[in-house]
Amino acid sequence: KAGVTQTPRYLIKTRGQQVTLSCSPISGHRSVSWYQQTPGQGLQFLFEYFSETQRNKGNFPGRFSGRQFSNSRSEMNVSTLELGDSALYLCASSPGTGWSGTEAFFGQGTRLTVV
Amino acid sequence: QQQVKQSPQSLIVQKGGIPIINCAYENTAFDYFPWYQQFPGKGPALLIAIRPDVSEKKEGRFTISFNKSAKQFSLHIMDSQPGDSATYFCAASKGNYQLIWGAGTKLIIKP
Numbered sequence: 001k002a003g004v005t006q007t008p009r010y011l012i013k014t015r016g017q018q019v020t021l022s023c024s025p026i027s028g029h030r031s032v033s034w035y036q037q038t039p040g041q042g043l044q045f046l047f048e049y050f051s052e053t054q055r056n057k058g059n060f061p062g063r064f065s066g067r068q069f070s071n072s073r074s075e076m077n078v079s080t081l082e083l084g085d086s087a088l089y090l091c092a093s094s095p096g097t098g099w100s101g102t103e104a105f106f107g108q109g110t111r112l113t114v115v
Numbered sequence: 116q117q118q119v120k121q122s123p124q125s126l127i128v129q130k131g132g133i134p135i136i137n138c139a140y141e142n143t144a145f146d147y148f149p150w151y152q153q154f155p156g157k158g159p160a161l162l163i164a165i166r167p168d169v170s171e172k173k174e175g176r177f178t179i180s181f182n183k184s185a186k187q188f189s190l191h192i193m194d195s196q197p198g199d200s201a202t203y204f205c206a207a208s209k210g211n212y213q214l215i216w217g218a219g220t221k222l223i224i225k226p
Binding site for chain 2: 004033042043045048050055056058090092096097099100101102103104105106107108109
């Protein structure tokens, strides 16, 4: 089974720009979650999509948005980038249902640097 | 009530020792408790998970101990090796709700 694929791996953007990150989950998984990870801050949950609907949401400003397509692939968008948005953005694929429905399989992440 | 508190923040153990990382939770509705391992530059990877009706689960050198009454669970690494040096995260969830993550423990195993 192919793992979770995130593209691009690295990205450098300027303050004020917007960015779109992509995630292809494991085949058969219906849930995709996004996390922001900065040094010393652990894993900060952004949102989760299940069957094209946002099912759970973290405490991030509206500049952070996402969507999921019918094939379960997901995109995350950040508008009006700020220096503080520099981070590793991780996508996690999960079955979405059942006892271990939240069992997360992570991609390698996208390293975003805002300059 | 949604928090998962993880300790210690960092841990240094000699090779062959048994590092122990602890997590505590408040929400008694949680029924899925996984541990993840993350190496620098990589996404976290699932190590082992337990459900609350089991007090202990072993997979290779990794063991989860679960204390339902105390609302605590811990990860033990037997015969630790330098290759186990990584950041470890505990988490908890219930049903379709998202995983609630601990803050992480940076583990260093000294040769």
